[in-house]
Amino acid sequence: MNQMIQTPEWIKDAILYQIFPDRFASSERVTKPSNLEAWDAPPTVFGFKGGDLLGVVEHLDYLADLGITGIYFNPIFQSASNHRYHTHDYYQVDPLLGGNAALRELLDAAHARNIHIILDGVFNHASRGFFQFNHILECGAQSPYLDWFTIKGFPLNAYGDGKNLNYEAWWDLPALPNLNTDNPQVREFIFDVAEHWVRFGIDGWRLDVPFEIDDDAFWQEFRQRVKAINPEAYIVGEIWKPSQRWLQGDQFDAVMNYIQTRAAIAFFGAESLAPLDPGGGYSLLEPLDAVAFAQAIEDMLALYDWEINLAQMNLLGSHDTPRFLTMVEEDTSALKLAMLFQMTMPGAPTVYYGDEIGMTGGHDPGPRGGMIWDQAQWDMDLWHYIQATIQLRKAHPALRRGTYRTLLAAGKQVAFARTNDDEALLVAFNTDTAEATLAIPAENGAGTPQVLFGETLTVSLHDGVLTVKLPPRTGVVLLIAP
């Protein structure tokens, strides 16, 4: 291990939950304006449902019951969009979410339950309403803020037909003017925002499209300044592709591990893969067999220092992808397998809100529906299954910090070991729709293993080979040593 690389201890043990703030829960304590969409109506591109941070506070017991120890929030700062990636003011929590006071209450209540809070940092671009950009819109060439953006002409055609855009914007979207991070004052502004909220008490930053700020020195200083305030603050970049550049220990602690997401959908969902391009850095998914899947995981783990792998933000989908269940044509067994998989892998597993009760949704805005709170509509079996996988992960440090070794990959079966000084665990999956018998090399095996999780039809150990017979589309975790 590279002694230079250090990631937060807590993230290695964390069970994360991703919340899209407008859609998780609405509190009666936050006054709302009048024109809101019905909570249970299909989500729309521009509509608001009125979720807020006090609603989250009021459901922390729910999350604690599920086993969650950290929440990643999509943006919460003042923004004129329901996803809030169009930041209007980086120092204000959106009034619809309850404002800064609601974040204060949330942080205090979450920390009292040992739940960490990660916020979404959207620093590449601001919005047309952002003060310094609005300043140029209003004052033209005489605004003192010209060099906060990259302006090519006046007046700015920000609200025109979108043609002949005369300033730099993310994907040439007029709504998203790029901040000019070559300007030292802009850099200082962003670093101050980052510091401010860490001082306020947040536990980490998820960085939106950080590769767009193509500047190692920028992210190095970002890390130094954030870690100077809280060395345990977590910095995770939204990068969908191999990310060695950013994961040398001097920039991010982790990335959103969509590489693992992609492999998990393609393998565990191979039987029922929907013809959906998941978007982002994904392309259209093709089914993976066990050999290709195991290789993909090995390749992924080889990309980074082990300290990074232990801190990765693993996930099965997000606000940017169709929901996992929708990706697999609503085959719940695929979701269960994938959930067990991420709970037994190094890196922090993440539950996208509502996945645990069986919510579905296609492309944006599909996966951003209002959280269903009517338990009659829940898939209770799924919920309990996920809760159990979380309890399993929490009970066994080897699943969180142990070494990883592939033991078997053949056809539709995979097995790997997670081992630390105290115990060796074997994780095995049968993704076939028929039962399967796995013959797994088990040199450390000492007697018949104990089943920690899942159902095995038979388990036996002979001559260093562990034979495990698994029902169709199930996974199992065995304690093989001591």
Place this chain on the structure above:
Amino acid sequence: MNQMIQTPEWIKDAILYQIFPDRFASSERVTKPSNLEAWDAPPTVFGFKGGDLLGVVEHLDYLADLGITGIYFNPIFQSASNHRYHTHDYYQVDPLLGGNAALRELLDAAHARNIHIILDGVFNHASRGFFQFNHILECGAQSPYLDWFTIKGFPLNAYGDGKNLNYEAWWDLPALPNLNTDNPQVREFIFDVAEHWVRFGIDGWRLDVPFEIDDDAFWQEFRQRVKAINPEAYIVGEIWKPSQRWLQGDQFDAVMNYIQTRAAIAFFGAESLAPLDPGGGYSLLEPLDAVAFAQAIEDMLALYDWEINLAQMNLLGSHDTPRFLTMVEEDTSALKLAMLFQMTMPGAPTVYYGDEIGMTGGHDPGPRGGMIWDQAQWDMDLWHYIQATIQLRKAHPALRRGTYRTLLAAGKQVAFARTNDDEALLVAFNTDTAEATLAIPAENGAGTPQVLFGETLTVSLHDGVLTVKLPPRTGVVLLIAP
């Protein structure tokens, strides 16, 4: 006196100074962006010079030396315009001014010198960048904030050619969307802003175009909520015309007394009146003779309860008018006479920044030049004259709270008495370019009066008639009793 009417005690004794924040003083402690206008270049409609609140802090000794006990600031909240009447965020002091921390320092430093701070409350309209308006611009009919404004169609044509405006705006200016104060949430928002800054420590609100919120109940609640926090907070409306409606004791304490301004320019500047329409509620000024002037003043004082007259915000010009000196073709004697006049009248006299050193400037943006800090360019005689009139007012409570009675008005001479239980003062003006002898009825006279201020060629008392011979274009204040 109507026992119901109560105005703040401190304002009756105050000497006010109006500051246009971008133009008074710039501190090196406030980091500025790059594209600022030269401080001494003529002011422009859209340019910024970079004055700030710490610059004011650093010149409080200057103001204290002049005799100032209160400052009225043009708007200081975050706004994409150099005058800051286009509010972007009512809870943030503009970053160019040093942000909220600078206001904290200013309030503390000013209060330590017994200087009160009055802020400009711009509540009729917001701006295109104001969050709730920007929200509708970005989200259209699905914004929850539709009823914060009066919207007539989508998409908002806020940045188009200005034709077919599809929302209500002040004077149909697209940049200034009217807040819908019929919406209880908007009312609550405005009242909360008003309360917030009074709690923060400001001493009063000057209300921009308050007649546009044509709703007595609104301003009654505004007053109740502000006074509940600080009963001595001052509420002064920008109303250029007779304002009895708002000055019954249940809405404002005072208005900006442009009625007096207009009379003062027309009388003291009669010899040199520039052919300028001063703007606002003024029309083109015609010279006034002494009789008409005295009548105008009597009529003005009769409009309101005496408690109101003692609290009026008197002024000789503002950011909204050409500077006094420019109105009178730079005849400094007119400014001196008018300054002595307002220092001897009931109501708080106001010095518009820079008038005291002889700054000039025509219509907007003319009167908004950068304050001249090079004393070599000052009219030192004018400065000392104004300082002396302030000292005079401070030394004689009768000038601040005494009764007012016109004693003489003829040709180009006027005299009036200001009397309280302890003393009777006589104020006399000769606006002629030749010396003049005034024969003033002086029933209270007891021996030859003492000259408190100004120069008299002779003073004598015979048979209840005080004879005062004044040099050309001068005023005098005499102690006639006891």
